[in-house]
Amino acid sequence: MEKKNIDWANIGFGYMPTDYRFVANYKDGAWDEGALTTDANITISECAGVLQYAQTCFEGMKAYTTEDGHIVVFRPDLNASRMADSCRRLEMPVFPEDKFVEAIEEVVKANEAFVPPFGSGATLYIRPYMFGSDAVIGVKPANEYQFRVFTTPVGPYFKEGAKPITIRVSDYDRAAPHGTGHIKAGLNYAMSLYPIMEAHRQGFDENMYLDAATRTKVEETGGANFIFITKDGKVVTPKSNSILPSITRRSLMYVAKEYLGLEVEEREVYFDEVKDFAECGLCGTAAVISPVGKIYDHGNEICFPSGMEEMGPVIKKLYDTLTGIQMGHIEAPEGWIKVIK
Numbered sequence: 001m002e003k004k005n006i007d008w009a010n011i012g013f014g015y016m017p018t019d020y021r022f023v024a025n026y027k028d029g030a031w032d033e034g035a036l037t038t039d040a041n042i043t044i045s046e047c048a049g050v051l052q053y054a055q056t057c058f059e060g061m062k063a064y065t066t067e068d069g070h071i072v073v074f075r076p077d078l079n080a081s082r083m084a085d086s087c088r089r090l091e092m093p094v095f096p097e098d099k100f101v102e103a104i105e106e107v108v109k110a111n112e113a114f115v116p117p118f119g120s121g122a123t124l125y126i127r128p129y130m131f132g133s134d135a136v137i138g139v140k141p142a143n144e145y146q147f148r149v150f151t152t153p154v155g156p157y158f159k160e161g162a163k164p165i166t167i168r169v170s171d172y173d174r175a176a177p178h179g180t181g182h183i184k185a186g187l188n189y190a191m192s193l194y195p196i197m198e199a200h201r202q203g204f205d206e207n208m209y210l211d212a213a214t215r216t217k218v219e220e221t222g223g224a225n226f227i228f229i230t231k232d233g234k235v236v237t238p239k240s241n242s243i244l245p246s247i248t249r250r251s252l253m254y255v256a257k258e259y260l261g262l263e264v265e266e267r268e269v270y271f272d273e274v275k276d277f278a279e280c281g282l283c284g285t286a287a288v289i290s291p292v293g294k295i296y297d298h299g300n301e302i303c304f305p306s307g308m309e310e311m312g313p314v315i316k317k318l319y320d321t322l323t324g325i326q327m328g329h330i331e332a333p334e335g336w337i338k339v340i341k
């Protein structure tokens with residue numbers, strides 16, 4: 001398969017349509033078989049549930065080429081089950097989890113020419129999503145839905161090495177205690193746009209959200225979970241019912257314990273104790289881990305001993321081990337790497 005003529009190392013993170021996408025429709029209480037299409041556009045009612053009441057959720061993952069030339073996807077079964085959770089919370093029909101993984105496989109295979117080569121640092125981003133497609137004017141769930149999966153090549157997350165970022169404690173809340181913070185609903189991202197743009201305007205890379213009820217505990221950022229390293233080398237991650245269960249974070253905690261023999265704790269993390277940690281990182285599909293060097297909290301700064309130049313040593317070890325597993329240099333736990341081709 002001849003690859004597309006793309007400058008893989010310099011494509012950034014933007015939408016570049018690929019040749020095929022998967023579409024399935026839900027009507028009269030059942031999903032159709034679904035199929036690939038070359039049509040990147042969608043025509044729906046002006047009154048579609050998604051347009052009026054934001055009935056939509058999505059997922060995000062990557063396909064990439066390993067050193068031995070396979071095209072693989074990392075733990076897509078977890079994206080399938082997280083999307084099923086999102087659908088249930090939004091009164092949307094679940095797209096069967098096995099069919100979800102098959103759809104991913106089908107779309108990636110069909111767009112093989114867009115899967116960046118090994119060593120480029122680029123990947124093929126995969127975006128499954130679902131939305132209410134028929135007209136609803138009263139506030140209620142739609143009757144018809146569309147599930148789609150498109151792909152788009154994205155460049156390496158860290159072009160010039162993983163430089164630590166500076167984040168601020170947000171004055172806005174991300175998720176209410178019994179709200180929708182634990183699912184990947186579009187509405188969670190719509191409301192995060194103002195706080196993130198404001199953070200950028202003030203010179204910060206990201207927002208640290210605290211729990212909405214007490215504003216004393218660390219939740220997550222708009223697009224990644226936190227991990228912290230204690231001064232004695234323990235890996236700590238916030239436990240909360242209102243954060244998205246990051247697949248990367250869950251994988252890192254496993255790697256920390258089972259591969260690196262580190263002590264791990266998933267527990268409530270009070271903002272007051274953040275100043276005592278040695279390292280801090282944000283974990284998610286996009287970067288695996290982005291190191292955090294500094295947290296700004298209303299005039300006070302927390303500067304981690306790992307500094308602003310490079311990842312701290314424990315986070316670096318975690319990063320190298322998980323990316324090694326993803327790229328096939330380190331043996332993966334059973335079922336983590338789905339080989340597409």
Ligand SMILES: Cc1ncc(COP(=O)(O)O)c(C=O)c1O
Binds near residue numbers: 246249
């Ligand atoms: C709010 C939020 N938290 C965390 C994550 C990281 O999750 P994952 O590791 O599954 O990409 C994401 C990205 O999907 C996100 O949007």
